[in-house]
Amino acid sequence: MSTPDAAASSIEPLGIVARRGQLLPLKTKDEVRAALETYRVYVVEVPAKHANAVKDVIQAALPDLRTSDFGHLRRVVQFKFLPPHLQKTFSPPSRLPRGDEEEEPNVSEDALAEELDAVRFFLVSPTRYIQHADLLLALRQKPPFDIAAAPPRILYATVPALAPTSAEQAARWSIDYWPIAYKNTNPYGPHPSLVTRNTAEIQDEVGHWLALAKATGGQICGLGLGENIGCVVVDKTSSVSKVIAVTGDCRWRSPTGGPMPKEGHGNVMAHAVERAIAMVAKKRLRVARTDPNLLDRQLFCDSPLTDLERHFFAMDNLLPNGYLCVDLDIYITHEPCVMCSMAILHSRFRRCVIGRRMPLTGGLSADVTIKKDNGGIKPGNGLGHGIFWRPSELNWKFLAWDWVDEDNTDAISSIKDTMHV
Incomplete structure (x- = not known):
């Protein structure tokens, strides 16, 4: 668990007031992809007692079909569990009058409910696997459709291509697309329980460290040596969090130590x-x-x-052994650029929190949404690299969060989205 009292004791004597807000886990690149990709599927209306028979027909007609590719989708669904827009499209069942036909006057609501309860909606496959006419022919050759007067009713639905990454996403997709089978995991990023546990561990301290980062960035900026950007490194491997280093941006410091003209990108190192x-x-x-x-x-x-940098640098509170920044956490006022994101990764940090997204220059985030002044989000352009969690391509991964201030205002508004942090 976090220890806010210890965190407060580190900054309150320095006259720094903690920020108030909450953490939002960053999405991985694969999570973003999973949330955006959809495809069309065939759905067949079948009598409830014949659902297994239709499954056998589909397997025979499509021997190469990999059902594991859509294992996150419920295969056989009752009408009452369909999303509202599909209920509207799929009702009434095929043996009742549909379209512009005159409705039978003796069909009551109870009778309609019974008819709907007697059918199932069977998800066949993505439409790319078979043509509509070939699917119709395959179904017509086997029970229960081989003796039916009317052809089987083949419908369409749009479904998520990849599995959900959280229970909340699964619930939302079950309303927006098709009933989802959530397996309490995240195949495209850190396991939800890992994210939840780590969020709880640091939540009460984040506002303190981001406030400290802002303060140290402000001191350097006040000297004309850099932009108003700050960073704090914390060791939380024991019961008491220890600040290891605080630094401000120093891109405008000349080799002689004084400010230099703010031309170009400055000293990116x-x-x-x-x-x-x-x-x-x-x-x-x-x-x-x-x-x-x-x-x-x-x-x-x-x-x-600066005084803040010297204050924490002078503390001998770091073990000599271990590789560079293994097991350390880093808090930054702004999302770091691609170069700094890779430096965080290769230095083996454990966790990272950013105080403000930099969608046009930041390397950590994978989605391209940006926060609005009223606290909401809007689509935007961005790099979408998601460097913090790409285990199949990079040799290290760490957890990362975005911070949302309680009053929904930017803590530091002077930094343009186009600046590399």
Whole structure:
């Protein structure tokens, strides 16, 4: 569990007030794909007692059909479990008058309910597997349709192509598309229980660390050495969270130490994330009794420059062993650029929280929605890289969240979406 009192004790003496809000887990690239892809399927109306027989007919007609590809979809569904738009399309059952025909006057609502309860709607396959005419012919050759006066009723539905990634998504799809069989897992990202457990562990502290990140970014910005961007690295492997490093953006610091003209992109190696990783490395050398000055590089601006940076850098609160940033968490005022996102990944951070999405330049997020001033979201252009969780392509993965302020306002509005953070 998180320890907000310990977090507060780290920042309140510094005059920093915690931000209030909530965490939203970032979606992986495959999760975004799963939410967007759909295809058309055939649905056959069958008498309830013949559903298994129709299944055998379909298997014989489509021997290459991989039902595992749509195992997230309910195969046989009662009318009452269909989404409202399909109930409207599929009712009444085929043996009752339909279309412009005159309705039989003796068909009551109770009788109609009985008719609907006596049929099932069988999801056959994606339409790409078989032509409508061939499916009709296959069904007509076997019971119960071989002796029926009317041909089988073949309907259509649009369904999600991939399995849902959460119970909430499954419930929504069951209303919007077709009844879903959710298996309490996420095949395209971190398991829901893992996300829930980690969210609960850090939720009460996030506002403190993002406030600290904002403060340290503001100090550097006030010196004219960088943009108003900050970063905090936290060790939460024990019961008490420890701040390992805080850094601000230093892209406008010249080799002589003073501000330089804000032309171009500045020194990209002095982004707040790059500086934080460099300071973690120097602290590990120091606590291992190795000269940290061996890592001094003017390009990275890897020495503390402000009171806040010096305050936390001076603490010997990091173990000397371990690879760089393994098991450490990183909190950033803004979503990091692709370069810094890859630096976070290769440094083996455990978790990452961003205070503001940067859809046009950020490398962590996979979807391209952006927050509006009123707290909602809207579609937007973006890179969509989703670097934080791509295990089939990258050799490390970590959990990542977006932070939404309680008052639905940007904590730092001076940074343009086009800026690389």
